[in-house]
Amino acid sequence: MVKIARWNDGGEVRSGFIHEDRAYPLPAGQTVNDLLDDGLEETLALAERTIGGAALTGDGAAHPLSGVVLLAPLVPATLRDFVAFEEHVEGMRISVDGAAGVMEEWYQAPTFYFSNPHTVRATGEEIPIPAGCSQLDFETEVAAVIGRVPGSSGTNLSAEQAQRHIFGYTVFNDWSARDLQRREMKVSLGPCKGKDFAGTLGPWIVTADEFTHRHDADGFLGLRMSVDVNGFRVGEDLLSNLGWPFAELVAYASQDSVVLPGDVLGSGTCGSGCLAELWGRHGSQTPPPLQTGDTVSMTVEGIGTITNTVGPRREASTLVRARPRQRLPRAYNGAGVAGA
Structure with missing residues (x-):
């Protein structure tokens, strides 16, 4: 290996x-x-x-x-993170707004957001709680790492072509400040400060050839995934419970765009792979949000284990309210006078 x-x-x-x-x-x-x-x-x-x-x-x-x-095995060129496990989406809808089932739009195409490659952490590192956060959470994922394929531009790939661009796989913990995320997503945009403070990749990249024999007929990898908090098992799932195999996720990301060496694409959280999903299913914050001193370990079969301990909370106020303003006429010319 x-x-x-x-x-x-x-x-x-x-x-x-x-x-x-x-x-x-x-x-x-x-x-x-x-x-x-x-x-x-x-x-x-x-x-x-x-x-x-x-x-x-x-x-x-x-x-x-x-x-x-x-x-961390690399500093990603870009970091895309999908939401590709149906069970997770179902549980999070209950947690966030009490809705049942999965929205039809989820089934139509895989959805992702761009995260921050500059705050990627390694296994063993302490993860401080960001300012203003009282609901720190983890997300248990697998990430594909993109490598170069001779003669390919990395754009508008088919699933078969995309599979060749997958250089290897690593474990990904997409740390999440749920209370910050909940506020900002009400503005109808993807997560930002609720996510960009940390993400763990590791412990290494296992090359894709090691998993060739593990793909089923539809291209899915049946790897066991699990997460423990302070030594107690909190969640587990199979990577093959994705809605799309990784090759299709990479192919979708490349449409009218490009995937290049050093890009990292996360699977999204597996079923029962985070606290917020369990809060929705349990009807309470059980297990409770992470606190300083808690240890989170994630293991993916055939890849390895990443472990991080939660550090202290940064005490600061980061919210800055918009200034109340009188709306200007749309023809305002920038010189203090409305246009004719």
Whole structure:
């Protein structure tokens, strides 16, 4: 199994391959993004050469995995997150507005929003509670990482073409400030400050070839997903309960647009994969929102486990009310005088 990772090696960020219990670094200066630009075939060949012929000493020496601190496996070029599990949508509708069932529009095409690639965190990092948040939540997901396919522009892909662009998979925790998110989504726009403070990717990228034999006839991956809070199982599901296989999600994202190496696309929350969904089903905040000191662990079969501890809340006021204004005539010319 080829795993691709980034780690802190004595204060220096290194990229490379994880095999069994050892980390094999790329030459200094080479990054995970270089591998994504090279594409999956070249990366697999490089991994075989690197792991098979690793020097015992020097810059290319393998390190015990226990002696390195894993970082997020990449800083995404873009971060799209879908809402592709029917059970999650059903539970969240109950939680948010008490509605039953799933809206017809969900079935018509996969829906996603763009999140913040600059606040991606690693397994093991502390996740502070953002200012103004009293309902911190997690979201249990799998994310596909895009790599280069020779001769492809990454635009208007078919599902078959899109599958070739999937370089690998990683675990994704889309941290969510539910009370902030609830307020801002009433303005009929996607989440922003309720989401952009943190998202965990990791612990590494497992290359897509490792899952070829796991696809069913429709292209779905039957991987087990689970999430524990403070050691207690809170939710679990199968990745194959997606409404669309990953190849179709990537293909949809590429329509009249483009997917490029380094892009990350999240599956959306699996069924029972977050607290807010359970609040809707239970009719109360059970289990309760996350608090400082809580530990959240997510495991996806064949990929691995990410674990984060909740840090302190940042005490600050971030809401800034709109100024009351007298509406100007539509023909206002900007100089204080209405147009003729």
